[in-house]
Amino acid sequence: MVDPIATYNFQTLAVQPAIEIVPGAAETWVAVIPSICEINKPFTLRIKVEDTWGNPTNKAKARLYIKVRGNIKNLPEHIDINPGKFAHEITGLVVDEEGDFDIVLSTADGTLLTKSNPARAMEKPTLKYYWADLHGQSDETLGTNSAADYFSFGRDMAFLDACAHQGNDFQMTESFWQDLNQVTAEFNEPGRYVTLPGYEWSGNTALGGDRNVYFPAEGRTMRRSSHALIESQHDIDTDCHTAAELFESFAKHNEWDVICFAHCGGRYADITMAHDGRFEKSVEVHSAWGTFEWLVQDAFKCGYRVGIIGNSDGHKGRPGASYPGAGWFGAVGGLTCYIMPDLSRETLIDSIKSRHHYATNGGPSGRIIMDLSATFEQPGTVYQDDPALFANSQGVISSEAMMGDIVHLPSGDLQLSLSVTAASPVRRIDLFNGLDHLECHRPYSAEDLGSRIGVLWEGAEYRGRFRSVVWDGTARFDIAKVSSTQAINFFNRDKTLEVSDESIVKWQSVTTGNFAGFIATLQDGMKGSIEIDTPLVKETIALDAIGLEDTVLDASATLPRALRLFRLPDENPNTSVAFEQRLSPLAGRDNPYYVRVTLEDGTQAWTSPVYILRSIA
Structure with missing residues (x-):
């Protein structure tokens, strides 16, 4: 509506303006294959391209050439990528011998575009590794795009094996809860893509803090922390105003199949106040909100026996590939690898209950194989x-x-x-x-060290909101020269790392419990010193004093904060x-x-x- 003559008399436009939101130019290639492949059973290579902000883009045009570490049958000589599609699949690939392998994509002149995650071929694996992001939101609550778009992105753009939606309960009407149940049921496809219905119990920290709640099937009762943003009050009697009441209610109603996670978002979970191991199986160590090892430590202090998970807790509708964007988020969303015999709701729930899983902080190398x-x-x-x-x-x-x-x-x-x-x-x-x-x-010794120096900063101000630590600063080398730098965890493209005069590294960076930094390759890497200047740490360190063990410059307050330096081999093949x-x-x-x-x-x-x-x- 417009006020055409400034009389506060608004008129509806006959043609409503619209702004099309489109991805940027292709910048980063991503290739994903299953972490565990059975010998002589077909698997699929999935490829996408992201723009500078991590958005999948359909603007790529390239001919990709393939190199393989291992023996893979049915690979084409090349793959042609044309504008229009956001993701590409090469199906029917087969491995015929045991061992680890990966796939490298390059241009005709040999320029490396990307390397897939590592994979392991096994004769008859009893357990396989499946990747999931079980925590995020869509536009119906505090996110972007619809719930259907959310699950579609996880399957088709992030190449997840399992996904779940976690809307704030005080925003979730009964109508949306029913719609969400329909969406999870429609997207659930055992063997390909598994979904779990659920919601986020969103009580304030003083009442126990945020908890993720999951059900093995649709049609269950939401037990909200409140109806704060819900007009209808017809089911307010099911509310549970504290986390302890939530667990008690599950037990009272014999809902022993409910699964909960504790996490740190806007209202961090206080598991020292409320925890019930019969329902709460894991704690979230990493999300787009940062890294929270203190939450794991709280569990150990209390003697709880929990698993460790990672999720995105993203609000951009992008489970499995949730980048921080241009705000004060400094981390990419996490992932969890669930170890289970096959892909179904039943095996996923069993994996969670038995803690047979591990967490990563996501990103380009997030799909690690660990045993x-x-x-x-x-x-x-x-x-x-x-x-x-x-x-x-x-x-x-x-x-x-x-x-x-x-x-x-x-x-x-x-x-x-x-x-x-x-x-x-x-x-x-x-x-x-x-x-x-x-x-x-x-995986290397002091004798292997060379001319590469790592500088990392880490930490959070406190557990709650606005936990960001500002690390904007410089590193000056008085004698050594900087040949090249590798930025570490610079996912927010507004936060940059630059080198000037071959001797000064300058950056803008924030951390929220996670870490960021750089690795500098130096000429005369043992001569002179490095002068660090940040809001929290100001120190000069002789380069020949930087070795295998981390030099830690502590700036801890309520939570740990520090800057650390260390030396690396010139090449690390490990x-x-x-x-x-x-x-x-x-x-x-x-x-x-x-x-x-x-x-x-x-x-x-x-x-x-x-x-x-x-x-x-």
């Missing part, structure tokens, strides 16, 4: 349901366990084994026993790493052994713990 297992000197009793919560929990006598298992091991040591295969080189592997950091393993450690579990406490993997390009992954118990109270 964490334990073998025992003496047999133990392996549980999937927590025996402290379920009296009828049945254990199995075994000499081995996988991530997520709860094991009663009265005596004897264990051997913890981790294998990692990634698209980017591994920088470090950190082993934890709950709150205790046991060891940092790097994209596949195996790590073993002999451990003696402690008595009188849980031993939640888990691993955090950090890649050179800034990707991180967290396994769910293997819980080792000397006794069961």
Whole structure:
């Protein structure tokens, strides 16, 4: 409507103006293949192109040439990409021998465009790896585009195996809840794409904080935190105003098949106030809101036995590929890999309940292959349901366990084994026993170090909203010269990293519990010093003092904040790493052994713990 003569008399235009929102030019290529492929069974290569902001774009035109690490049958000599389509599929590919492989796409002159995620071919795998983002919103609540568009994007643009919608409950009318149930039912396709119906219980932190709620089937009752933005009050008697009331209500109504996650968004979850392991199976370590290792640590402090997950919690309707955009978000959305025999709602729910999954912080290298297992000197009793919560929990006598298992091991040591295969080189592997950091393993030694220096900044102001830490700053080299830089976790294109005069690196950056930074390749990399100037850290460090171990410049306040420097090899070929450690579990406490993997390009992954118990109270 317009006020044509400034009389406050508005008239409706006969032709309504419209603005078409379109993607930008092609910039980044993405190739995705299944993480686990069965020998002689067909699989599909999926390809898309993103613009500078991570939007899928249909403006690419290229002839792609293919290189393979491994033996793949039925690959074409080349792939022609023409404008008009957002995603492309090459079907009917087959691997005929066991081993790890990936697919490289390049131009005719050999210019690398992208490399797929790593994959593993197996004879008859009993368990496969499926990727999911189970947390995000659409336009019907606090997001963009419709719920149907949301699920379509997850399947067709992000190439997810599983997806779920989590609208704020105080906005979700009964009508939308019914519509959403219809959408999840229509998109659910076992073997191809699995959906779960659910919502976000959105109580304030003082009442317990945000919780994700999932059902195994449609048609269930929403138990909201409130009806704050819902006009109809006909079902207000089902509201649960605290997280504790929510769990109690599930139990009262025998809804033992409900699954919940605790997460940190606008109203961070306080699991020290309210948690019920019969329903709440995992905590969200990473989302587009940042990285929240403190939430995992809260669980260990309280003795909870939970899994670790990552999701996007995105509001842009883009599950599985949720980039931060131009606001104050500094992280890309996370992913979770669920380890299960096949793709269905039943197996997904079983994987969540048994904590057989691991989290990553998403991004270009987010689909890491990880395997964490334990073998025992003496047999133990392996549980999937927590025996402290379920009296009828049945254990199995075994000499081995996988991530997520709860094991009663009265005596004897264990051997913890981790294998990692990634698209980017591994920088470090950190082993934890709950709150205790046991060891940092790097796939190279001090003798391998060269002229590359890493500078990373990390942290958050506090747990709640507006947690961003501003790290805008410079690094000045007084003698060494900067040959090149690699930006780490610069997903917000308004936040840039630049080099001037071969000696000054300048950047704009924020972190929200995650980290960002750069790797600089130097000439005369042992001479002189580096002067760091940021709002929180101002320090000069001699370059020859920067070595294998991180030099940490601490600026912690309510939560950890720090800037760290370290030296890297000139070349790090270690994209596949195996790590073993002999451990003696402690008595009188849980031993939640888990691993955090950090890649050179800034990707991180967290396994769910293997819980080792000397006794069961």
